[in-house]
């Protein structure tokens with residue numbers, strides 16, 4: 401059973417509208433926002449890896 405992330409009311413799995421019928425919260429937006437946050441975290445981790453890799457390459461390049 402899905403729950404509205406804003407008001408906590410139970411929402412039928414057969415309720416396919418994007419807005420909560422109790423409080424009007426945009427369910428798609430809430431879900432999407434959560435995913436965006438996870439993606440941003442992954443992207444940040446990836447960026448950190450790339451930076452470290454570039455640093456290594458840069459150090460090696462300087463030794464030449």
Ligand SMILES: [Zn+2]
Nearest residue numbers: 404407420423
């Ligand atoms: Zn709601």
